[in-house]
Amino acid sequence: MGYQGNKNGTAIFKKDDFGNFLKDRNKELIVEEDFSKIIQDYKAFQAINEIETENSFSFPLAELNGRFDFDYYAPENRKLLDKLKSKNAVKLADLCEIVKVKSKKLSQANEIVDYIELSDINTHSYEIINATSYLVHELPSRASYEVRENDILTAVAGNSIGTSKHATALVTRDYEGDICTNGFRILRNCKIDLYYLLYYLGTEMFLKQVFMYRTGAAIPNISDNDLGRILVYLPEEKVLQEISEKIRYSFELRKQAKEEVEKIIVAF
Template identity: 25%
Template structure:
């Protein structure tokens, strides 16, 4: 009669009287097993290790003060949590310091090394480590802050890895309040059982994290080197476009030729950028001549699983940071571009024009949004095309060609009729080496974080020695 049902028998004395939970979901077998494993290792909690919890209260509307050019203090929302880390993007809002000064009791502020956790919704329990990219960060109401600057006999990076691990995530979900929409509360998080390992083992997590950050910084360095190499080749190192606000054009030289009447299109600076392309010694040509641009729609099969890439999945150095994995029947109607390894995808949407990426082997056969142009060329290698499209030169030319009212974007004809420099083969080869090195450093960086997280899980499942052996095996040169 009860076949297929999961049943847990709990003594009344063993019920969680602190949280007053008697719902069956709280006592699922997998939750009880995790608790049992942690108790066997040795347990503690945030209160005992002297962590401090905080969150923003109901502050007044501040959207009018948002700055998306990086001026002020980063304002963290759930979208800034990516793969366990706080990562700022073009869509990250910044706030003036004076707004924080006026709302000291309602807007919480976090610092590097602190942790943030998503309170609720479909991102509930998402954990992010605040990095050293900025000195401080303001928090939205959707986040809970764990201050880690005064932890007692517990490593902040180990705490982060545990909460980000399979077991930490399970316990965070377990403690979510079931009143209305599930959400996390400060008292329930304070009482979560944390495993207590030897401090030497915990500090190993910090070493792996810092090595990962070093490799990530190296990836950024070599990408900047590739950018500089291109700028030097195109004679753009000291180039400064005109700031002249007025440009007088005849009808024949304006609307009669371009079909455009908007003043923005005729800014003198755009003419300066176009002249740089025309004057390049190795020559230039139209995208339509140099590249194969995939514009045909691909209709996904309903019962086939695909990786779907959209604008939010594009990293700042031209990498694809993730994708939605789902069956064709569940994908949005804009998931219609089939990409292959070596393709370069370029955003057509103004405001996201620098969302360009090189398709790696991992995303061969994936789908991307129709908001991207997908291109490859026999004359310009993919790595050089990526750096070129993300360069100041091409970003301005792309911006000039945008048109529209509600959604400003580059239409197909405008995109195909853009001239780009045919970068010399020797420079292309050097750029390719640097971009490949950038991706390799980034892959190693991400691998170390996964190794560290899995090591925490192995230490809970088996023991510290098994976890140490795993780290040694996975970090061999």
């Protein structure tokens, strides 16, 4: 209350819309805090046994489980899950195999492998844009899983998971057999169209669920169990195929653009 969450515990004070500090009637700076509003909300809750505001909400005690964080129980997220369930959304674990078995290549110390890290993904185009060659014994300790063509990689660790910068990518033939970090999970043998699933993993419907389920402050992560619980909305087949074709076409266009650039020869 009234302090930044950093090592210095810097005091923070209220400002107006123009960034000017606000003062009370005694011309003292006003501490930035939300305790007063929460206390007001609690008093209102005592009167009607129900509350839902920006900072406070109530829910049945029977629904309380091992989690005790705001986002997990936030009304906005609960409404999203209820809506997805009403649309017969399917759990991700029921649609894909979630691969988490270490590659046998990691036992061959002197073999050269290409390694894919979280930062090697273009989050806007669902593409792997780089892989770095290592001898196996030189690989980072996070190196874990062997990828195959048509796998989907999606991040399960890092500050960006559940945000617009969440890393998700389709594995193309160029990266067949590469090793990826355990900051990813591999979605394989999917029962639905790959390009639609790739699209869905970039939507607010998916990202909000990841953000809701993630835990940890220093390095946020989502467990394999919670990843598998994420609900995937499946529209009618016609709509699904239209989305799939657009995502597939975007990959083809980028491939064509890359080929055109590679044809450029400049005389020197």
